[in-house]
Amino acid sequence: MPLDIQNYRGRFAPSPTGPLHFGSLIAAVASYCQARSQKGTWLVRMEDVDELRNVAGAADTILRTLEAFGFEWDESVIYQTQRKxxxxxxxxxxxxxxxxxxxxxxxxxxxxxxxxxxxxxxxxxxxxxxxxxxxxxxxxxxxxxxxxxxxxxxxxxxxxxxxxxxxxxxxxxxxxxxxxxQLAVVIDDEFQQITDIVRGVDLLDSTPRQIYLQQSLNFHTPGYAHLPIAVNTLGDKLSKQTGAHGINKRHAVSELVKAMNFLGQTTEPGLENASLNTFWQWSMENWQLARIPDTEKITYIE
Ligand SMILES: [Zn+2]
Known part of the structure; x- marks a missing residue:
């Protein structure tokens, strides 16, 4: 049965396998801007279902980094390990x-x-x-x-x-x-009444599996927007495994501006020196999903 959902509900769902790096910042920024530009709700979920990959303390580090970057989530963070x-x-x-x-x-x-x-x-x-x-x-x-x-x-x-x-x-x-x-994500998206999913293109080929699970469980199917992913010069996705380093809290606005530019949003000159408040205000007023490139991989040099 489709849920009666009228308002946009988006989410950012990192795995606590290490600190937040530029690759995951892109997904956080895009899902946040899209939700806020639709006057919607934005949630954070810890995708820690694969317990063998979790790193102790990483979930808290990610949340503290999001706070330091000025992200504000609307409801309590949920953890997959608590939803078995x-x-x-x-x-x-x-x-x-x-x-x-x-x-x-x-x-x-x-x-x-x-x-x-x-x-x-x-x-x-x-x-x-x-x-x-x-x-x-x-x-x-x-x-x-x-x-x-x-x-x-x-x-x-x-x-x-x-x-x-x-x-x-x-x-x-x-x-x-x-x-x-695949199962945990589908159940959580239904539980959190997510209407729209904005995430990296590395999950594009998971989507038909997730839609099939939604159909099998009589869940609704949200809208999808898959973002290009940042790769290193060897073409590997930026991740802890490929040696991507954590983003720098002391240069939050500059990292955010880089993420916006990666997502095809042309920022005003000097915005990287602005305050977090000014950055987010500019972003909410100027964000356009249609500007995001439809290429799967974009090289990003840290
Ligand atoms: Zn078998």
Whole structure:
């Protein structure tokens, strides 16, 4: 059932795997400006569902940095690690609707039996209808359908996948007991009544999976706008893994101006020397989503 949502609700959803770097600042700025320019609500969610990747203290560091940069979120921050009961509840719904099954395939099984597709290995459905007991350690997969799931991205244009052909039945709960990112995100977006998602283009190919999960759970589907991502001179996404350093709180306005320029918004000369208040006021008055380049990767030299 679609929710009765009239007002824009956006969000920024970092993973606490390290300090906020320029790559994530872009998503924070764009989602914030878009929400505020629509007189909407803006929320922050900690995507810490993959507990093996979380770094102690990183969530707090990210929140303190956002505050220092003048971001103001409207409701309490939610943490995925505190929402496991909710994820389990919806998993049971999928079970009851006969949409998921247990899979005991090892990585080696997959390498030997799966073919390669646009999104990685295509799961061949080996364990479908095997009805493994819940006592056996297994991943949970959702049955996909042989139809194209297409959407119109506000920046990147039409995009879609036939999940059955391009990916096969995909994992919603991992064999190690952790909920899959795709499932957690979809449940959280519904819970927070998000109407519009603005995030990096590295998540574009996750979107058909997320829309399929929304449809399977009778959730509404939000609007999507995927942003170009900042890459280093080698073409790698700026991230902790590729050595991106944290953004400097002491030069908040200058970092914010760089993010705005990255997003195709031409700022007034000298804005980098203005106060945070002046910067945000200028941004709210001048922000235009239509100016964001529709290229997937833009080189950014730190
Ligand atoms: Zn399997």
């Amino acid at each position: 009961d909710t994820y389990e509840y919806y998993l049971q719904q999928l079970f009851e609707n006969n949409l998921i099954y247990r899979c005991t395939c090892s990585r080696r099984d997959l390498r030997e039996h799966a073919t390669s597709g646009n999104l990685g290995l295509i799961y061949p459905g080996t364990c479908d209808n095997k009805h493994y007991s819940a006592k056996i350690e297994a991943a949970l997969r959702i049955r996909t359908q042989d139809r194209t799931i297409q959407f119109n991205d506000q920046i990147m244009g039409d995009y879609g996948h036939n999940l059955k052909q391009d990916l096969g039945d995909f994992i919603v709960k991992r064999r190690d007991g952790l909920f899959a990112y």
